[in-house]
Amino acid sequence: MSGESATRITPGNAYRPEDVAAQVAEGVEVSEDVAEYALRLGDDALILAQRLGWWISRAPELEEDVALANIALDLIGHARSFLTYAGAAWGKSEDDLAYWRGENEFRSSYLVEQPNGDFGKTIARQLVFSAFQHELYSRLVDSADATLAAIAAKALKEVDYHRDHATQWTLRLGDGTEESKRRMAAGLVSVWPYVDQLFQDDDLVGRLEGVAVRPSELRAPFDAYLAGVFAEAGLELPDIPPAMTDKSRHKHSEHLGYLLAEMQVLAREHPGATW
């Protein structure tokens, strides 16, 4: 029946990880392909949240401790929803997936795995990723998969704020002092080789026509958005070729191993424990 939603929740309403979990508990069917796609979305959000979490208590201003924590919290929420949904295909929980997968089983992109660097680099990574995610979720709300659409609908409102936050800081740093301009530009140079991977189509996306968003379709609006920000900030578009990455996201940067070692250490010391 058309219009009948597997989630019973209209996109746009608050859709929490617990709602997805309740859905999964009722035995919602998730195909391997959809699960694999949800892993990509969830892992990007999770790894970036893990990175941003480091800033809390170290930010340049108290207001930024609050803001970066807020963004990290939103991303953890997205990750929990996507991972819970993905886990339904394999009988695994969000925590099984977050804490008990090895490095090669993650589907995060090189960009979110990049270290925080200074505030300039963190903002550069935020700008690029939130602009990408904004285009992605804006289209995912129309996915034929009602759960993905509902998660995206909730996340989009939050990512709208993330993108604005990164944009405002890019303007301040780009058009602030000589030093801030230099650092912001250096941050962009540092993350730019990993931008291209976000926009690569692969077979999975091809098989999920109507369910997944084709990353390549997001590049033009992404470029247009960034061009506007850079022009206002007085920054140049980095002229740097993309690094060799992996469109199917099986390969990772060296950084991911360290990040996971820290993130998973306690959970893995206590197999089978609940927290």
Next chain:
Amino acid sequence: MATQTQATLQAVPSAEDEAGQAYFDKIIAEDSRIEPADWMPEKYRKTLVRQMSQHAHSEIIGMQPEANWITRAPSLKRKAILMAKVQDEAGHGLYLYSATETLGTPRDVLNQQLLDGKAKYSSIFNYPANSWADMGAIGWLVDGAAIANQVPLCRASYGPYGRAMVRICKEESFHQRQGFEILLELSNGTPAQKQMAQDAVNRFYAPALMMFGPTDTDSPNSQQSMAWNIKRFSNDELRSRFVGMIQEQVKVLGLTLPDDKIRYNDETGMWEHGELNWDEFHEVLAGRGPCNAQRMERRREAHENGAWVREAAAAYANKKAQKAQVA
């Protein structure tokens, strides 16, 4: 000669001061509120700036032991809860700095006092958070002690302080419940988890009791603060009340407190506890606790590393303002 005249002049209060003092005394006697624009004795102002900024600094430094576990939290739900909690603490810090600013001392001055080691913060945060269970113990015992201290402050005579405390106490009691829940989960978990919980309670019990400050016989500022309706109960009264509360709650947790001297004294109506190591308290206060140097270094580092960002934001705001003027 000139100094003497000055001293004499200062000693005689102006008519304005006399009227102000009369108004202030009346407000205090009525147990109502002093507001920022009201006249207040210089000592009252100083006491408040000291106490409120110390509280703000405690929130900011207190973020560190908990932020220490954000990247290692053992489940995504716990990670989210912990992030939100540390975020709340930054919010409390901001709120309290703003309330302190109404007394005429700007935030950057207060911050500098912290960085220069001239201002204190709660000594509890100079103890390390070594295990995940410490997130539970800090919530249950440290936030619990903070609430016991702070609930009466909601009625503090200085308006902005009292109002700030109302909101902060609401969030703190939420944090305390979360801490209790972490410990409960651990206590009902594997033997290793239960052991972790007991160990955390053992380490945080005494430092949490010391959060109420020295014993009444050794607390020089308390008397005046009580006369001004800033403080409502003595350190020992609050500590006793707290012990009574947690000795009951620890039973629900299935854990024990590391103190076999806890008893209710029918005659005094007070809960008694074992001797606290006040030498240790003064050592930590003097900067020689396990983490004093580490906490200050981290705060200083964040401040210094952020200098170029704050300068950029200021420069950008200036440019914007100038453009707006031209237009």
